[in-house]
Amino acid sequence: MEQPSPPTSLPKYLAEGLPKQDTETLQEIHSYVEALIEYRDQSVDTNELPETAEPVDEPDNGESGTVVKEKVTCGDDSCKCAGGDPADMHGPYLYRYYRENGKMKSEYIGKPGSE
Numbered sequence: 001m002e003q004p005s006p007p008t009s010l011p012k013y014l015a016e017g018l019p020k021q022d023t024e025t026l027q028e029i030h031s032y033v034e035a036l037i038e039y040r041d042q043s044v045d046t047n048e049l050p051e052t053a054e055p056v057d058e059p060d061n062g063e064s065g066t067v068v069k070e071k072v073t074c075g076d077d078s079c080k081c082a083g084g085d086p087a088d089m090h091g092p093y094l095y096r097y098y099r100e101n102g103k104m105k106s107e108y109i110g111k112p113g114s115e
Contacts, residue, residue, distance in 0.1 A: 003019065006018070039102065040099060040100075040101055040102040041064070041099060042099060043064065043065070043066060043099075044065060044066045044097040044098060044099060044104055046066070048097075048104060049066070049068060049097060050070065052070050052071050052072070052086060052089070053068035053069070053070040053095070053097070054068055054069045054070070054092075055067070055068050056068060056069050056094070056112075064098050064099075065096040065097055065098030065099075066096070066097045066098070067094060067095070067096050067097075067109065068094070068095055068096075068097060069091075069092040069093070069094060069112055070091060070092060070093060070094075070095050071086050071089035071090065071091040071092050071093075072089060072090055072091055072093060073089055073090070074090055091111075092111075092112060093108060093109075093110065093111055093112075094108075094109035094110055094111065094112055095107065095108055095109060096109055
């Protein structure tokens with residue numbers, strides 16, 4: 001059997017360094033990579049969400065993350081929402097909070113009931 005070729009996306013220092021490791025070290029690296037992937041893909045905990053975000057039950061459409069109903073500011077300093085009072089904020093709108101490469105991100109979904 002021939003030694004497998006590394007993926008082309010693998011940085012050169014890893015492509016050259018990994019084959020030099022003994023089997024035990026490669027198994028430890030494998031376990032570390034699996035744990036790192038699991039950490040990066042973990043769901044967003046509700047205590048990490050913005051205070052104005054209210055998790056909602058959404059049908060599972062295969063997308064990861066937590067769907068929330070959230071009131072937001074528009075960014076216009078002259079708008080009444082700029083004061084941060086939830087009663088003056090825009091929305092609520094639906095957002096999905098998820099992790100990508102270990103960082104929490106969000107995406108706008110729409111207005112509740114508009115799907």
